[in-house]
Amino acid sequence: MGQDSTILDAVIVGSGFAGLYAIKRLRDAGFSIQAFEAGDGIGGTWYWNRYPGARVDLECWDYSYSFSPELQDEWDWPERYPTSSELMRYLNHVADRFHLRESIQFNTKVTSAVFDEQANLWNVTTSYGKTVKARFFVPATGVLSVPKPPEIPGIETFGGQTYHTGRWPHHEVDFTNKRVGVIGTGSSGIQVIQALAGKCKHLTVFQRTAVFVVPAKNHPLTPAMRARVRATYGERRAISRLTRFGIAVPMSSESAVEATVEERQKKYENAWENSQLLGFRMCYGDILADEAANETVAEFIRGKIREIVKKPDVAEKLLPRGFPFGTKRPCLGDTYYSVYNRDDVELVDLRATPIERIVPEGVVTSDGLHELDVLICATGYDALTGALTQIDVRGLGGRKLTDKWSEGAKTYLGLMTAGFPNLFTVTGPGSPGPLANMSMSIEQHVDWITHCMEHLRDHNIDRIEAGQHAEEAWMQHVQEIVSRTLYLKANSWYLGANVPGKPQVFLPYLGGHGTYRKKCDDVAAAGYEGFVLRHRAESEAANEPVNAGHGEAARSAAAGMLGGGA
Template sequence: MTEMPTPQTFAQSPARTMPPPGGVDAVIVGAGFAGMYMLHRLRGLGLSAVVFEQGTDVGGTWYWNRYPGARCDVESMQYSYSFSPELQQDWQWSERFSAQPEILRYAQHVADRLDLRRDIRFETRVTSARFDEAANRWTVTTDRGETVTARHCVMATGCLSSARLPDIAGLEGFQGATYHTGHWPHEGVDFAGKRVAVIGTGSSAIQAIPVIARQAAHLTVFQRTPNFSIPSRNAPMDAEYEGWWKSDYEAHRAKARMMRTGILYGLNEKSALEVTPAERQAEYEARWARGGTAFMASFADLITNRDANDTAADFVRDKIRGLVKDPAVAEILAPKGYPIGTKRICVDTDYFETFNRANVTLVDVRDAPIEAITARGVRTRHGEVEVDAIVFATGFDAMTGALTRIDIRGRGGLGLAEKWEDGPRTYLGLMTAGFPNLFMITGPGSPSVLSNMIVSIEQHVDWLADCFAHLRARGLETIEATREAEDQWVGHVNEVADRTLYPAANSWYMGANIPGKPRVFMPYIGGVGAYREKCAEIAAQGYPGFRLAAGAQATAAAAE
């Protein structure tokens, strides 16, 4: 990594000390990429803000997820902020797909360059947020006993930040060490000479398993549902490729923002069914050789046409059978019963090859269900597997968990968790009716987890910043989604999802990994570009679907 320019090369925001407990213009919950950029934009508007962050530093997802092999599945040249031309040109990524430590260093670098930490209260968890209808302000309380009031409350809590442990009997009695990939010890873990169990085979497990297997004396992987994974083909950053991006970053970014996923890669506009079998095979082979999630852009109809999707799924299953030497193990690892891409498509380095190692055992939980965690290991229907450590790669209460675990109450004391009891309801994924001036960055009902998250984060933050400026310029105190607009948007999100194959899978997109959680497709699959245009249109038309009001008007409207 080359030496970074000094902070003085950036245009600095006006100096502002940490606001004391009391009133601020905005409270931001979370200091990941969303919270950091929101703070920067608010400063640029001259608004006061305080950020509450549970961790000891910035970084969000990349602060917590430090498991072995943790790496981004979006290429480094696109997984970064675009708001600062200086930052884009100055920062140098070392690999095509950056690992967690480097992404965290990038987040810390941005915090240093923009002097963000002085407005962030670390090691502080928000426990409640309540809307005061008389004052049109939010009262936010933390686990440190602090109370702050704010005109606006911005939830930058992340979509994959509420880690979950499975409800397995006996867990508390296990005498070895336990870990969750989403809350990994910052000092790291040494598995040398140990017998390790990994429970789960989602994205984090697929990245961690090859690394743990190289360390452990023996690794036992407990798989319930196999996942499709594409090799990353990660490599040191190619200087020519980096130069291509930096030669016209602005134009490349502008094009990416209008792509369905917010990622610039070549989408084949043809159907998988309109080409010859040889042409189809050649396209898949080329994408497989290139590596990464762009495999799903091999043809235009892979997420809408089951017959087309089957051709891609069959291709990947055949690749798995070729990589795994034991045919029985290969069949257990080959996903069946759901279309490729309808669960999060994974990216790996030597994942399937890891099961050729003599020190790795695969347990099919569908054939041998886990009955209990014992003092010495994991007991299945077929017997006990003794281990020294258990790694839970069991995912998150995605998209809603980080919000509903906070006691958020809007008009009439209505709790957000109560309102969302049958599934999340939002307008544009930005607001929910009955909760004035409460905003969600990449919330349910937005492209969010189906997109390059930083592209979606910047779009949401910029939209909110423009909205705040609009309110202030007109002397307005509140903005609130109407129930009619919310109903229409929820209906649209569902309608678009139903045109695709996504609802065919029991995925965390549907909340299927959380017992009792409503089965609702949570992100918006209409595409980043179409969504961006819709949001821009709404702002340009004076925010239809939102009720904007001054103080007295807001109170009167609520009483109607």
């Protein structure tokens, strides 16, 4: 095994939104770093997700970096919701503009990261067998980056072409005169279905769960539109940092159940016509907390489905039921429901006729064989933890991270996990993560990590670790917050329900991006309350902590932080 004698300040994993920003911030702060990327190019999630129709579901003004006013002003977004190819173009521009590519080693997987307690160093081994030593390990591996394959008997026997939306080939796929089947109707499935309808011989959609799809109202951007946003970018970003979802639209404090039918109808019609992903959730403050309030939105959208889909029996299959609106990620789609008015598109309701097996000719359901030439699996991801647990991470005493998280991931603030010193997770479990604007959350996390590393450097501290009791208190708080909402009434990927055998624990923090940001800032301002910090000299001599982060002090510190609500 090769070994580099150079000791780095940090190893970063990934070169998507999080990895690129981590490279920039840590390098600018004077830290020596090395980033590793499994792919052969920049982009992270968008490098792998190149399926037809792939695009982000937040407006470009929000799903972009805010750290550079010059970058904001010089980049011309072509559409309200950028495609994956446009996001790749943007991220490659960022990498080149700030000379980030030189710090990345491509085509290299990190296979293991083992903490050396005596040296306070991470030994990070790559797929090339080389081990790099670094004081800090910063996996910026993404929330949705490990595809979950379908658990269907016989899938390996299919005689046609098989693709997964999360690992799409980097060459164009020709669907002309092909019979195409799509399994899954989450966000990726919705997008690929819209893109392929009418561009193949026949499209069969295998729907496991009907989902709520609201209009994207996507449109090209004019110079005047861009100029308008640029003039208010500073204010827009400042507001976004304080709001629940990390975008410049505050949550309403009004109640849906207290509003009149006419008032609700007017608000919902406006949200439908001028929608964005979070539009309906922000109409009223009780949408995600009160079942009666939630049902007013759900039934409004069901009414729209009935209006759009001309075949009543098909419309009925498309009506989402069995979970509250918003508790599974709602999807954007301008043409999704109208697709089913086409004669060359067929909807197969797997609740009524489940898949039995896959054979060389196609998919066999309880209703018979559906012959296919192409099978597309839009079956989602091992979300929030999948990418990190694929690496053999070992902390104090050689304990594996997978063993610690065997009953559910635990972190303190979504930033560190007890027993794994000097390991920072970017938008990790226990942070707002996918329930807020990811680009805003990424910047907040990387900024916090950078300031923390600067503090440690300035104060001659060589180890920081999440305190056990602070971690327990934080994860309890995460569960307390979600218990006040309707999210636990859905079997969603937010709690790992889509991955067989995965512990079902709700992992995103629902207290809101603005509330969470303040909590993190308060912890840092209080000397990194709840964390264990050790000075280099003290660690060598007496192994005594600077801020123990355990016992009564940690419990009281955690209690003082946990006052935020949903």
